[in-house]
Every structure is written in structure tokens, then in C-alpha cells.
Amino acid sequence: MRAFLLGALLLGGAAAAQPMVAGDAIPGSLTGAPGDAARGRAIVLDRQRGLCLLCHAGPFPEERFQGDLAPSLAGAGARLSEGQLRLRMVDGRRLNPDTIMPAYFSTEGLRHVGRAWQDRRLLTAEEIEDVVAFLATLRD
Amino acid sequence: MGSPRPRRGRSRWLEALACAGALLLLGAGPRSGYETMTPQLRAMQDDDLSNPGMLAVAEGEALFAREGCAGCHTAEAMRGVAARYPALDRASQAPIDLSGRIAQCREKRQQRPPLPREGPAMLALTAFVAHQSRGLPLQPDPRLAEARRQGEALFRERRGQLNLSCAQCHDDNAGRRLAGSLIPEGHPNGYPLYRLEWQALGSLQRRLRNCLVGVRSEPFPPGAPDYVALEAYLVARARGLLVETPAIRP
Numbered sequence: 073m074r075a076f077l078l079g080a081l082l083l084g085g086a087a088a089a090q091p092m093v094a095g096d097a098i099p100g101s102l103t104g105a106p107g108d109a110a111r112g113r114a115i116v117l118d119r120q121r122g123l124c125l126l127c128h129a130g131p132f133p134e135e136r137f138q139g140d141l142a143p144s145l146a147g148a149g150a151r152l153s154e155g156q157l158r159l160r161m162v163d164g165r166r167l168n169p170d171t172i173m174p175a176y177f178s179t180e181g182l183r184h185v186g187r188a189w190q191d192r193r194l195l196t197a198e199e200i201e202d203v204v205a206f207l208a209t210l211r212d
Numbered sequence: 213m214g215s216p217r218p219r220r221g222r223s224r225w226l227e228a229l230a231c232a233g234a235l236l237l238l239g240a241g242p243r244s245g246y247e248t249m250t251p252q253l254r255a256m257q258d259d260d261l262s263n264p265g266m267l268a269v270a271e272g273e274a275l276f277a278r279e280g281c282a283g284c285h286t287a288e289a290m291r292g293v294a295a296r297y298p299a300l301d302r303a304s305q306a307p308i309d310l311s312g313r314i315a316q317c318r319e320k321r322q323q324r325p326p327l328p329r330e331g332p333a334m335l336a337l338t339a340f341v342a343h344q345s346r347g348l349p350l351q352p353d354p355r356l357a358e359a360r361r362q363g364e365a366l367f368r369e370r371r372g373q374l375n376l377s378c379a380q381c382h383d384d385n386a387g388r389r390l391a392g393s394l395i396p397e398g399h400p401n402g403y404p405l406y407r408l409e410w411q412a413l414g415s416l417q418r419r420l421r422n423c424l425v426g427v428r429s430e431p432f433p434p435g436a437p438d439y440v441a442l443e444a445y446l447v448a449r450a451r452g453l454l455v456e457t458p459a460i461r462p
Binding site: 119123125126127136137138139140141172174175179181182183184185186187188189192194 | 369370371372373374375376380384385388389390391392425428429430431
């Protein structure tokens with residue numbers, strides 16, 4: 073974990089692509105623009121792209137198979153600010169190094185990644201913003 | 213233990229208490245994937261006439277005779293073999309799994325061309341041999357300590373784009389739901405087995421490859437010793453579970 077934090081510190085300021093973390097949040101949009109909640113919803117429900125429902129359940133009555141490895145997404149937007157949601161999407165290991173939630177916008181520390189996925193983030197900056205915009209609408 | 217019995221004074225009481233205590237202390241021991249299947253699937257596995265894996269076992273029995281295995285072995289002598297595999301191969305001093313041993317007999321002793329490892333003939337022969345151990349407890353080979361250590365390291369190592377280890381699903385989250393799938397404890401005691409999702413009999417290595425690719429990691433190359441090391445660890449982790457070959461899984 074120490075190595076990870078050090079890496080984050082070293083890279084944090086330097087690389088322009090590295091989002092700015094403040095406390096337990098990333099306050100600024102990764103793209104500089106707000107996301108689109110409708111597109112975000114589609115990503116969250118997509119079992120190839122978002123994969124969220126592998127682990128989470130949420131207020132999606134039409135979805136039959138929802139996971140229970142993680143807290144429900146219902147009310148996420150009431151519990152957490154957009155900045156807090158963004159950090160949890162980008163790299164939840166900064167809050168809990170042992171989390172099983174994948175870091176959706178970091179390839180740091182990954183090992184034995186399959187050829188098709190090498191050096192690729194799970195979601196793009198636009199997609200992260202779309203998901204954050206959608207999660208922010210989940211208020212109860 | 214669960215069924216009502218006539219009370220026979222304190223000793224039975226104490227016995228029951230000690231038993232419950234032991235279960236609490238030790239956990240309930242490994243649970244086969246069988247235990248968490250629906251009653252329909254368990255019935256399908258239990259009934260040889262409805263278990264599609266039994267077709268492969270019958271096919272394997274015919275191959276055992278036709279391909280010359282019976283020249284050296286009887287079917288009776290195969291009882292117990294699968295329960296103690298993977299084993300140590302004396303010549304190479306390396307761990308070898310059951311299909312590996314069958315391939316070795318065929319290629320080295322019979323001088324015959326190899327069978328594709330995941331092909332129907334090899335799966336059927338392996339299923340037939342493993343079926344002879346059905347109902348026997350897994351007994352990990354004590355000589356495989358080093359392979360087990362390597363296998364355990366693989367089991368605990370986070371991997372792939374999703375950055376998950378086997379242990380995070382099968383130790384930490386067994387019994388929970390990954391989307392629609394119940395996460396089993398991940399025991400190797402039913403292989404080769406018939407998976408409804410595959411609509412076919414498949415090997416343990418196929419299962420491991422599915423889990424490896426599921427977390428978007430690079431699967432070990434076909435025939436890599438990592439598979440056997442992982443199996444050696446899985447068998448030790450499942451110690452005492454009964455061989456179910458050919459099992460059914462969803």
C-alpha cells in the first residue's frame with residue numbers, strides 16, 4: 073500500500089491525465105464538462121461495459137440478475153457528492169486498498185492483464201463522467 | 213445430528229454440544245458446489261439415467277477397452293486413483309494431473325499419437341477413470357507440498373483488468389451472488405463435469421480458464437504447470453470432499 077501511495081504522489085502532480093484528488097474526492101470533471109446521466113445509466117446496466125450489476129444491486133426493477141457483493145447503488149447520490157462518487161469510480165483503492173471494486177480509470181498495479189485488455193482503462197473519461205452524473209441522480 | 217432422537221441422558225447431550233462446538237470452531241468444512249445447487253440439478257446429478265455426464269463415462273469405458281488401457285489396467289484398479297491426483301510423476305519429479313497421466317500412458321507406454329487434451333476422447337477417458345472414485349474422499353498427495361504452495365500463491369494473487377484473486381471470490385464471497393451466479397467455494401471434486409452453460413462435459417482446466425478470463429486476465433498457456441499447481445492447492449483446500457465425477461453444474 074505504501075508503494076501505491078508513493079506512486080500516486082509521484083505521478084499525481086506530474087501527469088496531466090492524472091485526476092486531482094482532494095481528500096476523499098475528485099472535485100473536477102475528468103473531461104471538464106458534465107456527464108450525461110442517461111448514457112451513464114446505460115453503462116451501469118451494461119454487463120460488458122460497466123459490469124456494475126455483477127457486484128451491486130440498485131433501483132433497476134427490470135434487471136433480473138443483480139449482485140450482492142457490494143452496497144446497493146440506491147441512494148448513492150444522496151450519500152456521496154459528485155466528487156466522492158468520481159474518486160470511487162476512478163480508483164477506490166485510494167480509500168480502501170483491499171477493495172474488490174475495480175479501479176475504472178487506472179491501470180496502476182494491475183498484473184497478468186489479458187492481451188485484449190492490456191494498458192486499457194475499464195472506462196473512458198467521458199464514460200466515467202456519464203456514470204457519475206447518473207449515480208448523482210440516485211437520491212433514494 | 214439434526215434428526216430428533218430419543219434422549220439418552222447427559223452423554224448424548226454432551227456429545228451433541230461438543231459436535232456443535234467443533235462445527236463452530238472449524239467452520240462447517242469445505243462445501244461442494246453440489247450443496248448449493250437447486251434440488252432439480254442435484255437430482256439430475258444423482259440419477260445416472262438423467263445425468264448427461266454418464267454418456268461420457270460409458271464412452272470412456274468403451275475407449276478404455278478399445279484403446280488398449282485394459283492391456284495394463286483393470287477398471288477396478290482405477291478405483292481411488294482420481295481421489296489422490298494430482299500426484300508426483302517419478303520420472304520427471306513434477307506434479308502430474310489425471311489427464312496428464314492418461315496422456316503419458318498413451319504417448320510413452322503405448323507409443324500412440326496424442327489425444328487433444330480437451331477433446332471428447334480424453335474427456336471421456338478421464339471421466340471414466342475419475343468415476344471409479346465417485347464417493348471417495350479427496351486425499352491430497354503429501355509429496356506435492358511445493359506445488360501446493362505455488363498454487364496457493366496463484367490463488368491469492370490479484371490479476372487481470374478487474375484485479376481480483378480467486379480467493380476474493382471463492383474464500384471471501386462464496387455464497388454471494390455475482391450477478392445471477394451463486395459463487396461456489398470453488399472445489400475441484402466433480403471434474404470432468406457437465407456444465408449446463410457449456411452444454412458439454414468440460415475439464416477443470418476449462419473451468420479455471422473461464423475464471424481467469426472472467427477477470428480479464430491472461431489465462432496460463434495450455435499445459436502450463438500453473439494449472440496443476442492450482443489444482444494441487446484446490447484439492448488440499450477441498451480435502452475430504454467426495455469425488456462426484458461426473459458432476460453437474462449450472
